[in-house]
Amino acid sequence: MKLLPLLAAVAFGVTAATAGGEELTGTLKKIKETGTISIGHREASIPFSYLDDKQQPLGYAMDLCMKVVEAVKAELRMPDLKVNLQPVTSANRIPLMQNGTIDLECGSTTNSIKRQEQVAFGPTYFVVNITAAVKKTSGIKTLADLNGRTIATTSGTTSVPLLKQYEKTTAIDVKEIYGKDHAESFLLLATDRAEAFVMDDILLAGQIASSRSSDEFVIIPESLRQEPYSMMLRKEDAPFKALVDRSIGEVMKSGEIERIYARWFTTPIPPRGVNLNFPMTPAIREAFTSPNDKGV
Amino acid sequence: MSYSWNWGVFLEETPEGGVYYWELIVSGLGWTLAVSVLAWLIALSLGTVVGTVRTTRSRGLVLLGDAWVELFRNIPLLVQMFLWYFVMPELIPPLKRWIVRVDPTYAQFIAAVLCLGLFTSARIAEQVRAGIQSLPRGQRDAAAALGLTTLQAYRHVLLPMALRIVIPPLTSEAMNLIKNSSIALTIGLAELTFRAREMGEYTFSFFEAFSAATIIYVAIAMTANRAMAWVERRVAVPGFMGRGGR
Numbered sequence: 001m002k003l004l005p006l007l008a009a010v011a012f013g014v015t016a017a018t019a020g021g022e023e024l025t026g027t028l029k030k031i032k033e034t035g036t037i038s039i040g041h042r043e044a045s046i047p048f049s050y051l052d053d054k055q056q057p058l059g060y061a062m063d064l065c066m067k068v069v070e071a072v073k074a075e076l077r078m079p080d081l082k083v084n085l086q087p088v089t090s091a092n093r094i095p096l097m098q099n100g101t102i103d104l105e106c107g108s109t110t111n112s113i114k115r116q117e118q119v120a121f122g123p124t125y126f127v128v129n130i131t132a133a134v135k136k137t138s139g140i141k142t143l144a145d146l147n148g149r150t151i152a153t154t155s156g157t158t159s160v161p162l163l164k165q166y167e168k169t170t171a172i173d174v175k176e177i178y179g180k181d182h183a184e185s186f187l188l189l190a191t192d193r194a195e196a197f198v199m200d201d202i203l204l205a206g207q208i209a210s211s212r213s214s215d216e217f218v219i220i221p222e223s224l225r226q227e228p229y230s231m232m233l234r235k236e237d238a239p240f241k242a243l244v245d246r247s248i249g250e251v252m253k254s255g256e257i258e259r260i261y262a263r264w265f266t267t268p269i270p271p272r273g274v275n276l277n278f279p280m281t282p283a284i285r286e287a288f289t290s291p292n293d294k295g296v
Numbered sequence: 297m298s299y300s301w302n303w304g305v306f307l308e309e310t311p312e313g314g315v316y317y318w319e320l321i322v323s324g325l326g327w328t329l330a331v332s333v334l335a336w337l338i339a340l341s342l343g344t345v346v347g348t349v350r351t352t353r354s355r356g357l358v359l360l361g362d363a364w365v366e367l368f369r370n371i372p373l374l375v376q377m378f379l380w381y382f383v384m385p386e387l388i389p390p391l392k393r394w395i396v397r398v399d400p401t402y403a404q405f406i407a408a409v410l411c412l413g414l415f416t417s418a419r420i421a422e423q424v425r426a427g428i429q430s431l432p433r434g435q436r437d438a439a440a441a442l443g444l445t446t447l448q449a450y451r452h453v454l455l456p457m458a459l460r461i462v463i464p465p466l467t468s469e470a471m472n473l474i475k476n477s478s479i480a481l482t483i484g485l486a487e488l489t490f491r492a493r494e495m496g497e498y499t500f501s502f503f504e505a506f507s508a509a510t511i512i513y514v515a516i517a518m519t520a521n522r523a524m525a526w527v528e529r530r531v532a533v534p535g536f537m538g539r540g541g542r
Contacts (some may be wrong), residue, residue: 091496091497114500150400155494156498179484187382193385
């Protein structure tokens with residue numbers, strides 16, 4: 001069943017490689033002409049894509065993107081391909097992708113149907129649960145316990161409308177308070193200004209792991225929604241999309257992904273040697289066994 | 297690879313349902329105006345008082361005024377906003393107890409108004425002081441010769457002239473204040489820039505959202521500018537104020 005598209009992709013790759021430079025289109029053509037591939041990375045999306053103490057981007061998504069870069073080098077027969085690293089934010093990542101400043105975005109971008117109107121996505125490499133972090137002393141055990149409480153969340157994230165919808169469907173009433181970034185939202189929770197922080201579970205785990213009093217906090221084992229993270233590329237660029245799908249698909253099928261995953265999620269990571277202790281969830285394992293680019 | 301503009305996005309519904317993006321922007325505008333107007337009132341009254349006492353002959357008052365100006369002028373506005381909202385309640389336990397209970401929006405609003413009002417008051421104080429000191433020495437002396445007390449001299453002679461002189465720089469301050477109010481987004485107040493960013497995050501039409509915000513800021517700042525020019529013309533003393541406000 002899954003073999004056919006893979007074969008087609010491989011066959012396509014072979015023809016593209018043998019046909020030479022003239023036949024290239026889209027991103028691959030741009031890379032060939034400029035001799036450069038431009039990677040968009042985040043600065044503080046731990047552990048997906050962030051800067052270490054020497055201001056070098058690294059992370060789980062960066063490791064996977066480098067697999068794509070290797071594949072591009074092989075495909076275009078350009079061993080000296082230059083890699084341009086461009087920091088992006090959640091606000092400018094899509095415009096910069098559309099105007100050609102970056103060719104591949106490696107961060108913590110949710111693959112959503114809405115975003116697919118503007119950009120394309122590679123295979124899902126992580127699945128998050130949107131849930132809440134609370135202080136252990138608050139006595140909040142489930143999402144329903146949030147009724148009547150003040151809840152912090154980061155402005156502009158998908159958590160905000162989700163929370164509103166959850167309020168409507170379950171008839172609970174909460175007060176929202178916004179932080180401008182995750183660190184600030186977490187500060188609102190840590191200083192008791194909010195009683196819960198609603199966000200992607202892995203980002204909550206990251207904030208808790210790097211906090212001075214990690215034992216005080218707990219993540220509620222429930223989910224408002226699951227969201228797939230994926231690398232972003234330009235729309236309507238079938239050859240490049242096929243190359244991304246193929247190279248990442250191989251990493252997942254070969255089991256190499258296990259090693260890369262463990263490096264970032266279950267062992268101490270730079271710069272401070274914090275261990276996120278975030279073993280693979282069933283949803284993530286499922287994404288690895290059958291690679292797909294389905295959005296939410 | 298050119299950008300495809302989509303102005304229709306303002307008529308789309310937000311993910312929260314029942315609210316449209318243009319309404320989001322308008323509600324942001326409301327907070328921007330509310331913060332700016334209240335902060336301006338604080339800044340103008342405190343700034344005039346502090347600026348005036350810095351020109352008196354009382355060493356204590358001058359020192360106090362100088363300290364005020366240096367304190368608020370030398371700390372970045374972004375940092376002040378953070379201090380007011382996050383640090384102050386940690387230092388003052390009753391304030392902390394209040395802020396945890398109250399609707400978060402009020403706390404953000406009050407912190408933003410105080411922060412912007414005090415920050416701008418330091419700048420206005422500096423201009424009022426310069427305005428008073430720009431008056432010829434003879435005016436102060438003449439007031440004294442007429443038997444006016446210091447308070448009367450300021451009230452009837454010095455301030456009426458000085459405040460007219462500083463209207464143009466005050467206009468700049470009013471326009472700065474409106475633009476500075478966007479810093480309130482860092483403490484989560486849902487003002488205009490906050491809403492533009494939010495709209496961008498949801499629709500990915502960042503250029504449209506920020507274009508709208510830009511046009512609105514320009515429009516408010518221009519209105520403030522025209523209003524101040526009108527005030528300047530209205531209060532001009534014939535023969536004294538050379539070419540003000542045309």
